[in-house]
Amino acid sequence: MKSVTLLLVSCILVSFIMGHVKEVEAQKDIFLGGCGKDGNKTCINDFVKKGANKPSSCECDDFGDEHLCRCVM
Numbered sequence: 001m002k003s004v005t006l007l008l009v010s011c012i013l014v015s016f017i018m019g020h021v022k023e024v025e026a027q028k029d030i031f032l033g034g035c036g037k038d039g040n041k042t043c044i045n046d047f048v049k050k051g052a053n054k055p056s057s058c059e060c061d062d063f064g065d066e067h068l069c070r071c072v073m
Helices: 002-019 039-050
Strands: 026-032 055-064 066-072
Touching: 026 039, 039 055, 039 066
Parallel strands: none
Antiparallel strands: 026 066, 055 066
């Protein structure tokens, strides 16, 4: 009986935690130019200029004349 109660309480606790976890929204895009000295700032500025919400952080990778931004919104 104790194990059934423990299992039931555990399931309810896990359901409660999973229901309150925020989903992380990530966004990727390719922009002209390189990453520069601070790729995080370059990508944040590119997304803001594009009209998107300001990302909290970004990663920048150079691809020749372009750069790929992967940002967490």
